[in-house]
Amino acid sequence: MTKVEIQDERGGSVDLTPVDSESISLWNLFEARKPVYQAKVKGNFRRLKWIIMAVLLGFYYLLPWVRWERGVGAPDQAILVDTINRKFYFFFIELWPQEVFYFTGLLLLAALGLFFATSLFGRVWCGYACPQTVWTDLFLTVERFFEGDRNAQIKLAKAPWSFGKVRKKLGKHITWLLIGLATGGAWVFYFQDAPTLWRDMLKGDFYFIPTFWMIFLTFSTYLMAGFAREQVCTYMCPYARFQGAMFDEESLIVTYDKARGEPRGNSPEAGDCVDCRRCVVVCPVGIDIRDGQQYRCINCALCVDACNSVMDKLERPRGLIRYNNLAGTIPCGKATFADVWQHARFVRPRTVIYGIIMATVAGVMLWALMTKSPMDMSVVHYRNPMFVALSDGSVRNTYTVRLINKSWTAKTYYLRMDHADVTLRTAQVTAPAGGALPLAVKAGKVAEYTVFAERPRYITDTGEMYPSHMAVTLSVTDDEGHADSYETVFIGPNEE
Known part of the structure; x- marks a missing residue:
């Protein structure tokens, strides 16, 4: 084997030794998952995530119980997918099988909305509103409640099994299963009258189809949010792979100001980054934003909150890690929502085109609903x-x-x-x-x-x-x- 030595960007040397292709097996082509222990963080973006999570979960769990009067003989559930009579109810809107084109328009609007939001704010959907992110965040909160913050979780994982460890693990997993059960139960309530189905369940009348989906969603939620976590975003979700096609130089994404932060350290010649790794330990997918743009980044901006808190303690300007664009038009230290809004360029050809198409589709759908014949x-x-x-x-x-x-x-x-x-x-x-x-x-x-x-x-x-x-x-x-x-x-x- 021939050893090759190259110089890295810091002046050091890196040895590259060719690997015999015959020694590579199928198994070592895949890297084993490294557990991500997320540290707790406070800040504006974390607060925003709490609010969005509470609103989305509240809507999901409570909407099946909202009533909407439609007249004698009509179901009074505000949102109902009536598979028996093949109808869909959404407050004052009622759709029949012949009107399935409305769902096509809705899916088109959702796709355009995703493209529009991504062109403006990067993977903001992934970071704040994706069901995988929301439920994983909820499960991480439960995990932190039972096992403590990051260091306590690592210590517990390395500790031998004891009564205390079993108690914490058991409490966490039971709570996860209960959340999964509530998630599956809320889902089936969208397909049958919620109060009626709930009373039947309390009486022990479990019908096959609702029970099947409730059990399936209980365990899928438990597995996806409790164990798969960031792997869903990294490997299973295709959106991470083609997100780059939706960005342009003006799209807001979470960035590290390398010119200001490097070289890292505490010496007088060092930049503002003290290499505390606080931005790494709060990341839900376990990446280092200082390494540049990565497809695993979901733009949740928790690293922004973590870095800002460190900069505040060091009495240095905020914004070493901040929402910026590839054009770099957001000045250093401009880390508040108002500053980003002021310096970002939202109106540009890509966003205007998306906006016009969305407005056209929404207008056509609204006109069709307004003129829909009874x-x-x-x-x-x-x-x-x-x-x-x-x-x-x-x-x-x-x-x-x-x-x-x-x-x-x-x-x-x-x-x-x-x-x-x-x-x-x-x-x-x-x-x-x-x-x-x-x-x-x-x-x-x-x-x-x-x-x-x-x-x-x-x-x-x-x-x-x-x-x-x-x-x-x-x-x-x-x-x-x-x-x-x-x-x-x-x-x-x-x-x-």
Whole structure:
């Protein structure tokens, strides 16, 4: 083997010894996880994370219990995914399966919002609002409550098993499981009426599907937030891999001011960084921000709080580690929210384009919701037989008319065909020639009717024979003026 010696950036030497490829096995291609023991930190960004975590967890756990009156016979849960009746309720919005395009628009808005936020503030979603981050932060708080801060946790991990260690570990894991159980329970409450399902559970009535998902989410939360932690962000989540494509030189990211901080140490010639490693021990993913930009960094800014607290004690300017951009337009010492807001350049082509697209998509969705009809109709022409020639010389076509009453009051709809010679009828009701056929639909229900359309073989006014293939329009209205229509065909015999 040939040893190669190179000079590093500090003037020292580094030995590089080539490795025999035959000695590399599959197993040592993967580095074993090094436990991350996070130290407690105080500061503006930590306080912001507490607030966001409390708000998001509060919304998640409490929203299934919020009531929203919709009328007689309608569910009164504010947010409900009704899989049995195939409906989605979100306060005053009610979506049917035919309106799944709203979810497409919502997903598009979410993706654009993620791109927009990333172009402005880097991985701010990952650092503050991602479920993995929020629940991991909650689990770390529980761990700190039972086992103490970072040094106490390391000491406990190295200590032999004892009653005290078992008590602390057991308390932590039981609390983690209870949080996981609450997480799984809250999730299933979004799919069934929460008070009803809760009462059934208290009585011991556990249905298979809710129970399965509750158990699954209990243990997945326990494993992901309690054990996987930062590995989800590093290896499992694809967002960390393509985040760089969303940045530009003006995107705000957590940076270390190398010009001000180097060389590190306590000597008079050293920079402001005293190499206390406080920024490292508070990092939830265990990286050193002083090494430069890294895909593992989630922009939580806890290292900013840690460094600022050290700078305050040393009576040096804040902002050695701060939110800055690659262009470096945030001056040294400008570490407050107001200072960053003042010096950052938020309005630029990338953010303007994202904003315009988001506003357009949101506007289209809002317009569609505002003009959404409380009814819907679809028509299927019978194909076997295509038509029936009756004994009196008239021709009959048969249609399956499907009406959806999206309101929570029973409705009578009036069906018409755009030809005066056509008579519409069902097995029970016959409309006058050219008149409207009444069709009743219960509140919030779907009704299917077999409708017969009959017309004479010859046009009444001219005596000419009707064409064998005639385009027609079936229209439906209700007493409130809402209308819908469907284009179809009326088929008859060929000309003689």
